[in-house]
Amino acid sequence: MITLYDLSGKNDLRFSPYCWRIKYLLNFRKIIYQTKPTCFTERLNNVFFGDARLPTITDDDIKISNSFNIAEHIENKYIDNDKRIINAENKASLYFINDWSDYFLNTSILERVAYDIVNVLDNRDIEYFNESRSKRFGMSPKDFQDYNLKKSENNFNKCCNFLDKILQKQSYLLGENITYAEMIVLGSLTWGEKVSNNTKIEKKFKRLTAWKDKLAISLGH
Numbered sequence: 001m002i003t004l005y006d007l008s009g010k011n012d013l014r015f016s017p018y019c020w021r022i023k024y025l026l027n028f029r030k031i032i033y034q035t036k037p038t039c040f041t042e043r044l045n046n047v048f049f050g051d052a053r054l055p056t057i058t059d060d061d062i063k064i065s066n067s068f069n070i071a072e073h074i075e076n077k078y079i080d081n082d083k084r085i086i087n088a089e090n091k092a093s094l095y096f097i098n099d100w101s102d103y104f105l106n107t108s109i110l111e112r113v114a115y116d117i118v119n120v121l122d123n124r125d126i127e128y129f130n131e132s133r134s135k136r137f138g139m140s141p142k143d144f145q146d147y148n149l150k151k152s153e154n155n156f157n158k159c160c161n162f163l164d165k166i167l168q169k170q171s172y173l174l175g176e177n178i179t180y181a182e183m184i185v186l187g188s189l190t191w192g193e194k195v196s197n198n199t200k201i202e203k204k205f206k207r208l209t210a211w212k213d214k215l216a217i218s219l220g221h
C-alpha cells in the first residue's frame with residue numbers, strides 16, 4: 001500500500017501543490033493509499049527524509065521523492081503500458097508543463113499568497129517558514145505579498161490567460177485526453193485556493209474554469 005507523506009498545516013489543512021499532484025493521480029487511478037500528515041519541521045533533520053522534500057512516498061519497501069518521479073513510478077507499476085498518462089510520446093511535453101508550472105505558475109501564486117500561508121501553518125512551522133522565506137524573498141513574507149499585490153501586473157492572471165488560451169483549442173492541456181499535465185496544473189491551483197482568496201480564477205477565463213470543473217469528477221478535487 002502506498003503511504004504519502006503529505007504536507008499539513010493548521011487543522012490538518014493539506015496545501016502542498018506537489019502533494020496534490022500525486023493525490024489527484026492516485027484518485028484518478030482509483031489506487032488506495034494512506035497519507036501521513038507531515039509539517040515542514042517534522043521533515044527537517046529527520047533521517048527518514050534526509051534531503052527529500054514532500055511529497056515522499058513509500059510503496060512496499062521502496063521510498064521515492066519528487067512528484068514527477070513518484071507519478072512515473074505509479075504509472076509504471078500500476079498501469080498497463082498502453083494506458084499510461086506519462087509515456088514516451090508525451091514525457092518531453094510533461095517536463096515542459098512541470099517546469100512551466102514550477103517556475104511561472106507557482107511563482108505567480110506565491111507572490112499573492114506568501115503571507116496568507118503563515119496563517120494556515122502548523123504552529124511548529126511558523127518560525128521556520130518566516131525565517132527561510134525571508135531569506136529567500138529578501139524581505140518578510142508579509143512585505144513580499146504586499147509588494148506583489150500592489151504591482152500593476154498580475155502574473156497569476158497572465159498564467160490563467162495562457163492556460164485558457166490552450167484550452168480554447170483543445171479539451172485538455174496536451175490534447176483531447178487527460179494526461180499528468182492536468183494533475184500538475186490543478187495541484188498548483190489547489191494550493192492557492194487552500195491558503196488564500198487571492199488566486200481565485202476570474203470569470204473571464206471560461207475555458208479554464210470549465211476544465212477545472214470537469215476534472216472535479218475524475219480527479220476528486
Ligand SMILES: N[C@@H](CCC(=O)N[C@@H](CS)C(=O)NCC(=O)O)C(=O)O
Pocket residue numbers: 007016017018019040052053054055065066067068
Ligand atoms: N520539485 C519537488 C518540489 C517539492 C517541494 O518543494 N516540496 C515542498 C512542500 S510544497 C517542501 O517539501 N518544502 C520543504 C521546505 O521548504 O522546507 C517536487 O515536485 O516534488
